Amino acid sequence: MISKSPITTIIPVDDMSRATTFYRDTLGLTDLGDSMAGNHALRTAAGSAVELMPAPGEHTSHTVLSFEVDDIVREIADLEGRGVRFEDYDTPELKTEGHIASAGSEKAAWFKDSEGNFLCLHETHLS
Incomplete structure (x- = not known):
């Protein structure tokens, strides 16, 4: 059944080397090398897969990938220490603090990743 299948997120990138360095070194994903499809594959420690697809000039304006984290404040601090810059919003629909x-x-x-794609950290606490 498809509902039991692992999912791979495919992200368009301009510069494969730069993007691989960002996802591997900055975000800490495991580099799996080139895939049979000609993309570059990486994996999180939890087993989620990401493939970087060469697609010069094809940037997204929406979130392409969201990482579920236990402590968003800690994760932001860690990523900022690695040079990641977070977006801030102050609109009627969305305000960040x-x-x-x-x-x-x-x-x-x-x-944003090194290619301008939007990524997200999210934390959910259910009662």
Whole structure:
């Protein structure tokens, strides 16, 4: 059944070397090398897969990948220490404080990868 299948997120990148360095060295994903499809594969410690697809000039304007974290404040501090810059918003629809948008039990923070794609950290505490 498809509902039991692992998922691979494919992200368009301009510069494969730069993007690989960002995902491997800055975000800490495990580098798996080139895939059969000609993309470059990486994996999180939890087993989620990311493939970087060469696609010069194809940037997204929406979140392409979100990492679920236990402590968003700690993760932001860690990534900022690695040079990641977080987005801040102050609109009627979305306001961040300390880079974090909160809605009930959910918190989220956005940043861009080396290629300009939006990535997200999210934390959810269910009662």
